[in-house]
Amino acid sequence: MPCYSNAPVLLLLLVLSLSGQAFAWQTQPRCQHIRRSEKRFLDSSSKLQLCSAVDQNQGVGTQSRWKDVVKLDLNDNAVPRLQQQLHQQQSNDSLLDNKSDEPIALQVEGYLTSQRGFGNSFCFFDISRRGVQVPVQAMFKRQAFLCSNFDGFMKSLVPGVRLCITGPVAPTRNPGEALILVQDMKIQGLPHNPQHVRKLLRLVSEGLLDASDLAKATQVDATELANEIEQATRSQTPPSPKAFNGLAKRILLDLKEQHDNDEAYPCFASDHKYTTNLPLAPPDIRQPPPAFISNIQEESYSKEDHDTLRIVSESMSVQDVLLEQDGRLQNSFDAASKNSVSTTTIDMVGWVQNRRRFRDSVTVLEVVDSMVPVGAAADNIPDQNLAEDQIDALWNQRLKCVINPQVLFCQNSTRANMYGQLLAPGSQVRMVGSIVATAAHEKTGNSVPSVMWVQNVELLHSSWRPSSVQYLIEQAVAQEIKLIEAAQALKIPNEKMGSIVAMNEATTREWEAAEISRKLQQQAMDLSRQVGPEALKVIDCYAYLREQYPIHDVADNPKAALEATDFMSNRSNRWKRKKEPQLDCMSQQVVDVLQRRHSSNDTIRILDCGGGKGFLANHLARTLGNLGFDVRILVVDVAESAIKNGRRRTENQNLTDIVEYVLADASTVDVSSYIDGVDLVVALHACGALTDVALGHAINHEASFVICPCCFCSNPSLRVPHQNRRNATQESKKLLPVDEWLNIDSRRFDLLKGLAELQSDITLSNQAVHTICGMRLAAAERNTAVPMKLSLRAFPVAFSTRNFCLIGETRS
Template sequence: MKASAALVLVSAALLLRFSHAFSSRQSPSYSSKSHYDGSGLLRLRPGSANDELRRILNLNEQQTNDIEGDGAGKYYPPSQVILEGVVSKRRVIGKHLVFIDVVPMEQPTFPTQKCTKRKTNSTTMYDEIESIAPVHAILMRDYWNHPINENENSSSCSYDIYHKIIQPGVHVQLTGHVGSSRNDADGAIVFCHTAKYTLLNDNPQHLQTVLRYANEGNLDMNEVMNAIPCISQEELATTHSLSELATEVLDRFPRNYLFNPSKLMGSTNRQKLNLLPLAPPEYMTAPSFGIDRNDFGVEHKSAHFEASRAITVSGMVQNRRRYQGSITVLTLVTKIQPVLLEESSDDVAALRSTEAESQRLCVVLHPDILRAGDDSNINSIELSQAYGNMLCSGASVLVQGYMTGGSVENAPTMWSTSCRILQSSWRPNAVRQVLDMLHEGKIAVEEATDALKLPGGYSQAEVIAKGTTSVTERQWLAAELTQSLQGKHSLLGKVTASMEQSLVSFAYAREKYPVEHVSIESELDLPPELNSVVQSSDGNHRSSIGSRWQRAKEPQLKFMIKQIGTVLRSHPEYGQRKLKVVDIGGGKGLLSNLLAELFGDTVDVQVVDISQSATNNGMMRAKRRRLQNIQYTAADATTIDVEGVDVVVALHACGALADVALGHAVSHGAGFVVCPCCYLSNSRLRVSMPNAEGHHTKPATVEEWLMVEPIQYEQLKRTAEVQGDIKLASEAMHTVCGLRSLAVHRLWQGSRWPIAELGLTIKIKRFPIAFSTRNFCLVGSFNQQPPPGTFPNATIVGLGSLE
């Protein structure tokens, strides 16, 4: 894309200031030949890495001077180095450029004894890493995998992998060339062209991503196995849930062996602001433009102020860079609207001379000149921080300010004196920021109404501005607004023609099984006695207001309880005997423990999960709650015998694990409540299907179970995982759920209950996206009227009226 190419070129012009050509030479004696490896690359020593880099940089400059003078022919050390250490900071600029700080240190030796559980907390390791000067490095697509020798092959395919997995806390080995820093005259930077992942960090989501790349063949399996000493390739190949496996693997490491990225990058907004880089010299100090401040901070125009130089620009934020001192630099794709500016003005000419394919403008938000309206209760520093947070990629903005001609980015530069957000980015953090600003009275009601496209318009914004909404309510609203703000303009990545065709090919599944939407109000309208049990089911009564438990997990559990209650009451033998409920991939049993407690003697619950640590955790929780009607089984869900099961449940079953759960339901004539998740995961799992007699089962691939072509189904799953266009992704998720419903309908007829006597009603329900973006649920209930009365357990009297 031309815009992306322009961004790379501009970033290169801004950040790279070294002119030496990539070359490979034999290394002469530098300080000690032991520092060089077999390929002649200098391996930086932990205690003197920056000193060695500066020496190389100085020698390179001397070499350039000698070549131009009388010193031609001298040999100098190569500028190619190997850097090993822990990533302490990371700053991303678009998809093509990543700044990282690497603390030079050797990879810690893993204990020879068996991995043990972590026991105590300590900050010693973080204090130590703070005392070591980091080496600055850059990952840039244009230089990635650049051949050291001209006859070597070059490929950029691995950049997309490494720029995602090189996160704070990981230990890496980087190979690159030395260049100079723009912000530090004596500083040196390593421009990386290859990397090796050598040790994970203490973050389960990060580890899950690494394991997925390894499973998909996008990351060398041997490299991953060496970086994660506590896992085997067989264990990775047979796992049902990468998320559960990631959590279990991290528990095997001793405490203080891995770095937690949140502690390195800051867990609060204040800490994150303190970790921002210093602004480049050209943005550090704002020009006066004739604007002065009196002792009270009030701005006024000096006598030589030229009002005719003010211009107004509207555009979309293409890129954002934040720096210390509340300074933000935006790159806008612009539509220029001069204010009181002659057409012959040099400023307008500079803007209009920009080529049509790259109409870009650098806008600097600096607290020294950015100002709010006269009726605002926000100071310039808060204002600069607020707009710096709100105006991320994809947002539209109107800015007014003054031009300073061209910039080092080969684009005109404007210093903004005021700005107005026209439309928020779809990203949840940006939407929440606007809502919080509105709640605190730090953004105009009209501006927030337009920026968020509030469905209730100005009146809805007024309610929020009164300051009566809770954190949780604003988070729910942000999730809903995120959906409405997304579209093709916000799509991340590319949707291919084959992905679009998959939606057309399987449209019949959506037509056969339409979606039933469930509102927030209906999910939260539960009896007080049920609410009290659900709220305490996490075993943590200290869950804070607005926590993930309160805004997401608790509402999802309430939704699942309602659906499971409906299915149980529809069972032909409900109330006559205990019904067997099996929770596939139930982990530590947040849902199952709640089921066992609420339904009491009505049910026996079995939790099946491949993670032994998760099931042990769940058993301990069940014991603390004195539950007698639940058991935990650490086993492979694809092969376990669930004979006699009456209802199969699964909350956020990753990928094909949802198909495994449904396969057990059709094989045993059971009802089900299955909420799928992560559509590309666990593709190698096999599904139990009833044979012609309807009694025994046979393993089948997911494609055989669904009766679809593998290639088409793969494209459909990829569409379901699209980011930035929730409408498109939801259509694909609906399609997958429709195909699964068709498979259940086709196979369930030959199972335990003859269709002539009993059938199954299959529905696809969608709970509010405020609770989760993976919010589809397949519900299979029996076709008969429930017996009279409510649940025998007094704890849930009244639940039957909530349908």
């Protein structure tokens, strides 16, 4: 086996390396490196006192969490003021001339106008109001949020909801651009769309939000609102999304006069086109340099120029363009006025790494020679400073390109808008345009990022994203893009493209688009450019675990004994299609384990780790009860809102004599205080290290287990309860870090977790997941004091992509 370094790993919190819109290539769900320019901000932020469990439930005021909270008025001066605060903060100063290390928090209230999400732990959104030209950007990240109900607020980010957000100012990769890093959020007003109001009410019913979070927005007392939501939930049997129709309409009717007189509410177009919610472009890209515009207007364009790229020279790479521009900046600029403008015409080919769209068909692209995930590129570098240098070097390898209809295709905004949508991250593009430099820049040799103003575009390779592929096909049908260019971008023959365009049914074209998208996804990334050799070496190193614990597929039709379920609904309901089959499959595994060891009249004591919502516990209580088992289930969860909703569901199903809930940390809870022994430990979609915690309880209680892991990078701080079986005294119990429990170097474990969350290659991701699951079964086998049969199973991926299940059966 290869030898690896045991150097300690720097687990860094955040990469504030994204422009206003981040992309999947950058948001890898693993530890990221921090820029030196942002380190002071993060160091001071880490000193903030996080909410205690009591504080979170009682709603601590924001003033107690920061030294100063400054109200930011939402107007056209808001963004310049943010930029001013950022500049002063980076100069070790603050808006109030406060030299303290503690950051000043800014607070702004306004309406959410657009949201750009990247997974379930990170998003950007814009806060604005009617009449404000440039919205305030905010970054909402799980690690930075000070309270526990992040998931609820993440899902409540719907257009038109009025929010009050608080947090320090933070930089982006665009020089001088600033945003608010959200650490506290309050819902102040409801959106006017009934569908969005229903969603917010549903979040309360599911325990993701508390009724008090919506009380001010609905102008209903929190207790009264909770009761009305409960009544609405019970009114629909089986549960249905329509359950909250009446309540939502009644609330909106009570607020109608207030909403009608709300002159600050943003204008949302009735056609719901995304372009209506785009922010206004910054001044430096909204209006090209006047001298450059005059040069463009003097040129004559024919129709052929619009459809075919004018060849300037052989196409250059991005690096060739950047090097040539750097060379020009080293030379003196012979011009009488510092306002003189020089242009360099470029014919370039590159890949779109980042994209941000604005109103008026303006798009900003960051183009590179090869797609390299910024954070992942530095993962293999143990030295933090060297890692930061590597990240900076990657950012310096990008060329900023502006598609502006004033420059592109002789002011053709339709074409500019089309290419703005087509050029998603992961697409390859050929562009002809000019890099503009002023005399002042060239004389001083300032390190100003080069900007290419695009005059002509050709799509060489489409992004694999289904929405991009489908949009491209529809543009070919509308004859907005040439068939030959569309076929080239989709990597299909011209004849095939022609047959797709000729299809009369839009649904048929959608199916074709989906098939092409899947093929493009397989070709999207060269793994050698995304996954480092060290990570691949770790996968190979632990191949023996995948052989020792092979995957056994579970039949996709659960046994007839499990047909009785907690919720019945129509075939189109997501519960029926997704969640219910997962519960059925888990119950099938539980029944198989118990029937091999227990008779039907035995008392079965089950520990459910992290199942606070009660779905699995209630399902098992009913299923095992129908089979004659006397069942006692203890549910342990750290989320109070989930526990409250789980108890309510259990009460509604009259299962309170079977299922008990405990609000506690699964790592430290004394299970024996609540239940006399444990026969089986279960966990459905146990996030990250919670899987190992559940395994630890199973081993300590000499119990069987059925555990479905999830989100391999989550809960890294949890510790595994470990009992020394040679000396079973209270003193011999201890909590182990997960890497010590699994007997793996922390560096290698981080690499494996990162690969397990890899989105661009399912095969490699599954190998990493299989490896970690095998490692967990090996840990169970190594620590158990009783004979145990171990296996790894997988239920159908159609029910969930997190479909692996760890099975352990005690034999004594």
